Amino acid sequence: MSKVLHVEEHQVASELAPQAPESETGARRMTVNMGPQHPSTHGVLRIVIDLEGETIVRAEPDIGYLHTGIEKECEVKTWQQVVTLTDRVDYLSNLGNNLCYALAVEKLLQIEIPERAQWLRVMMTEFSRLNSHLVWFGTHALDIGAMSVFFYCFREREEILKILEMFSGQRMMTSYIRIGGCALDAPRGWEKVVRKFIDGFPSKVDEYEGLLETNPIWLKRTKGVGFIPLETMLEWGITGPMVRAAGLAMDARKNAPYSSYEKFDFKVPTRTENDVYSRYRIRLDEMRESAKIIRQAIDGMPSGRFQADAPKVVLPDREKMKTQMEALIYHFKIVTEGFRVPAGEVFQVIESPRGEIGYYIVSDGTSHPYRIHMRTPSFGNIQGLPKMIEGCLIADTIAAMGSMDFVLGDTDR
Amino acid sequence: MLPENLKQYPAAAALAKKMDAAITGGKFEFQELTIDVDAAQIVNVCKALKTDLGWNRLSAVTCVDWHPKQKGRFEVVYHVQNTTTWERLRVKAAVDDVPAPQLPEIDSVTSVWAGANWYEREIYDMFGIAFRNHPDLKRILMPVDWVGYPLRKDFPVHGYKYSYKSE
Numbered sequence: 294m295s296k297v298l299h300v301e302e303h304q305v306a307s308e309l310a311p312q313a314p315e316s317e318t319g320a321r322r323m324t325v326n327m328g329p330q331h332p333s334t335h336g337v338l339r340i341v342i343d344l345e346g347e348t349i350v351r352a353e354p355d356i357g358y359l360h361t362g363i364e365k366e367c368e369v370k371t372w373q374q375v376v377t378l379t380d381r382v383d384y385l386s387n388l389g390n391n392l393c394y395a396l397a398v399e400k401l402l403q404i405e406i407p408e409r410a411q412w413l414r415v416m417m418t419e420f421s422r423l424n425s426h427l428v429w430f431g432t433h434a435l436d437i438g439a440m441s442v443f444f445y446c447f448r449e450r451e452e453i454l455k456i457l458e459m460f461s462g463q464r465m466m467t468s469y470i471r472i473g474g475c476a477l478d479a480p481r482g483w484e485k486v487v488r489k490f491i492d493g494f495p496s497k498v499d500e501y502e503g504l505l506e507t508n509p510i511w512l513k514r515t516k517g518v519g520f521i522p523l524e525t526m527l528e529w530g531i532t533g534p535m536v537r538a539a540g541l542a543m544d545a546r547k548n549a550p551y552s553s554y555e556k557f558d559f560k561v562p563t564r565t566e567n568d569v570y571s572r573y574r575i576r577l578d579e580m581r582e583s584a585k586i587i588r589q590a591i592d593g594m595p596s597g598r599f600q601a602d603a604p605k606v607v608l609p610d611r612e613k614m615k616t617q618m619e620a621l622i623y624h625f626k627i628v629t630e631g632f633r634v635p636a637g638e639v640f641q642v643i644e645s646p647r648g649e650i651g652y653y654i655v656s657d658g659t660s661h662p663y664r665i666h667m668r669t670p671s672f673g674n675i676q677g678l679p680k681m682i683e684g685c686l687i688a689d690t691i692a693a694m695g696s697m698d699f700v701l702g703d704t705d706r
Numbered sequence: 707m708l709p710e711n712l713k714q715y716p717a718a719a720a721l722a723k724k725m726d727a728a729i730t731g732g733k734f735e736f737q738e739l740t741i742d743v744d745a746a747q748i749v750n751v752c753k754a755l756k757t758d759l760g761w762n763r764l765s766a767v768t769c770v771d772w773h774p775k776q777k778g779r780f781e782v783v784y785h786v787q788n789t790t791t792w793e794r795l796r797v798k799a800a801v802d803d804v805p806a807p808q809l810p811e812i813d814s815v816t817s818v819w820a821g822a823n824w825y826e827r828e829i830y831d832m833f834g835i836a837f838r839n840h841p842d843l844k845r846i847l848m849p850v851d852w853v854g855y856p857l858r859k860d861f862p863v864h865g866y867k868y869s870y871k872s873e
Contacts, residue, residue: 357847364832365856369863400736527763527789530821541789548792639736640785640796642765653783655770668766668785676824705847 322350327690329358335432336701338675347686352679356672359705367665371631372398373472375662380466382667383703385428388414388421389645390667391470396551397641397652398472401634404603408595410474411553416487416590417460417469418552419583423494424453425646425698426576426583430501433573433695437514442504449497452490459486473607474600488591494584498577505573515570519693521681523567529680530673533648534575535697539567545644552643557586569696576698579646606632631660645670647698671703708732708741715739717759717795724754730800738796745782745799745812752784752797752818761786761795767815767825769833773859779803780835782812801835814840832857 328339337358343351363382367375379394380387392414399406431446454464459480461469469476505511521531523539536543544561546554562578564571600607608627609620626632636658642651648670655664674697681697682690708722708729717739722729728747733740743751755761765785772779778800787794801810814837815822826837827846834855837843845852854861 357845357849360847362856365861365863528820530764530766530824543789543792549794637735638738638740638796640738640794642794649765651766651785653766653768653785664770666766666768666783668768672824673766673821676821 321345325687329355335699338699338701338704340678342687342690344687347688349682349685349687349690352682352690354675354678356675356701356704359701361706363706364665364667367662369661371660372634372662373627373631375665376471377466377468379667380468381702382669382706383645383647383650383671383700384465385425385700386421386645386647387466387468388418388470389643389650391468392418392552393641393643393645393650393652394654394665395470395472396643397639397654398634399601400639400641401637401654401656402472402603402606403635404473404601404606406474406552406601407598408553409597410599410601412590412594413475413479413599414470414552415554415557416587416594417457417467417475419586419590420453420456422583422646423580424450424457426580427453429646429695429698430573430576433698434505434511436691436695437511439505439508439511442501445497445501445504449494456487456490459483473603474598478599479594484591484594487587491584491587491591495581498580498584502577512570514689514692515568515573515696516566517568517570518689519569519572519681519685519696520567521677525680526677529677531648531677531697532670532673533645533698534572534579535648535674537561537563538571538575540565543649545642545649549642551641557589559583559586569692572696633658633660634662642668647671647700647703648674667706669703669706671699671701674699675704712739712741717793720759721751721755724758725751738794740796740798742798742800745801748782748797748799749813749815749818752815755786755795755797756818760788760790763787763789764815764819764821764825765794767822767829769829769835769857771833771857771859776803780810780833782829782835784815809834809836811836811838813838814843816840831855834858 323344325342325344326339327342329337339355341353341355342349363378367378376391376394379390382390427446427450431443434442457467458464461467461476523541526536526539540563542561542563547561559582562575564575604623609624613620614624634656636656638655640651640653642649650670651668653666654662657663682693685693707726708718709732712718712732712734715734718732718741721741728744728751729741730744731742765787768783770781780801782799782801784797785794799812801812804810812835814826824846826840827843829835830837830843831845831848832855
């Protein structure tokens with residue numbers, strides 16, 4: 294069996310290898326390997342491209358270089374331990390992944406999350422969206438040749454990472470959103486720090502816009518580049534800002550609100566040009582909307598608990614453990630064997646900076662997940678990538694791929 | 707046959723009107739509607755869902771392994787969405803296990819939603835389910851010469867064939 298399989302798949306490997314196939318038009322067709330270490334692929338993505346002159350006639354993404362078997366590993370961890378793995382799926386929007394996982398498990402557990410925890414979650418997820426968009430914007434502009442944008446974006450990103458550290462003790466892999474609430478309550482004096490940042494932020498976005506808006510090179514390289522019809526995007530599983538730049542207001546925060554997003558006042562920016570330029574405008578507008586959401590969260594932050602009142606799920610207070618026997622027992626049970634989650638299956642979707650994250654979770658009633666499937670936005674987006682870049686010039690591929698904003702950790706899991 | 711308690715949900719009733727014979731069960735839990743269908747009918751069901759009933763978007767396809775069950779060991783799970791009402795629906799098809807060198811088979815739905823392509827390749831890679839009429843069925847995440855199907859429950863988490871020592 295193994296021998297047969299080996300031969301068969303060896304042929305597949307040779308199909309992917311660079312070669313020069315026959316061309317119908319008589320022009321010499323050339324196969325080029327882009328990646329896996331190409332700087333513009335932002336991670337290890339390999340694209341096998343057939344070229345005629347400088348035009349791409351066929352593109353085939355080859356993924357899997359960052360596959361770490363997270364879905365398999367989840368099955369041997371306890372429910373709460375999995376939170377730290379979800380951080381590492383999409384390393385730019387880790388709070389979004391935490392939130393999606395926590396919401397799914399809470400749905401199975403049927404526990405009520407206090408208002409304050411929900412608002413903290415919204416605020417932190419929006420910070421993570423800002424963080425992700427800033428990294429995207431800096432590197433995307435860098436790819437196209439505008440170097441200084443990168444430094445401006447990373448200046449603000451540093452501030453955001455400091456805020457994340459203030460809340461959770463970690464800059465990047467925060468694991469701040471846990472099953473049953475948040476890891477910690479907001480630190481003392483947080484309003485002042487967050488407000489100072491968010492008051493200055495919209496003018497910073499204007500500043501980025503000022504760097505590029507009248508730059509003729511930027512406009513020439515982005516306007517009218519990377520077109521892909523809306524139907525093709527929906528057919529091939531592309532989601533997020535790509536779809537919104539084509540006019541469809543597809544945003545889970547509005548269409549299926551979760552974690553009290555329905556209580557916030559914000560718009561879902563859409564445009565109709567459907568090119569690299571419009572995707573850049575969409576993300577800039579999204580940053581402004583995120584700032585609006587964060588400001589509302591500071592103004593209206595409810596008081597109360599930051600964790601659910603669910604002693605079998607949430608670790609007890611340190612103080613209570615010293616005086617109450619039950620608290621000590623719960624602590625021991627949760628730490629040693631974890632909590633059990635009733636059997637069932639749920640599919641929870643949230644809006645990540647890149648599109649739709651969906652966690653499909655199956656429980657068999659034990660203290661470990663039976664199966665977790667992560668429907669990650671980048672996987673769907675890269676699947677549709679050839680449809681966008683086939684027919685493009687090879688230089689435009691860099692701009693088109695950048696406008697998609699994929700993260701390879703998110704694709705390969 | 708659609709279970710009696712699901713007839714109150716318009717999405718389930720509409721599908722039952724079209725393809726009642728293909729439905730084998732279903733449930734409504736946690737505000738999510740699940741319909742079990744006959745694996746042999748999966749392409750027809752998906753066609754009806756997409757063209758007649760407005761479930762125009764395929765969100766994801768995945769699989770669950772219920773090892774050591776023989777009959778219906780693999781559940782192939784389709785999540786579809788309607789981009790007008792933004793509702794979601796889950797469709798499941800059970801696939802029986804077959805003796806080792808052969809792979810369990812189900813029809814590919816790439817003819818209905820082209821975007822099922824990579825999701826089905828991922829299931830082939832991870833669970834070893836062969837999708838009939840798939841345009842390009844090969845491994846996607848694991849190395850091309852990998853032997854075995856990692857997300858199957860009888861595949862160990864570590865210590866399988868390969869270790870750093872033997873490198």
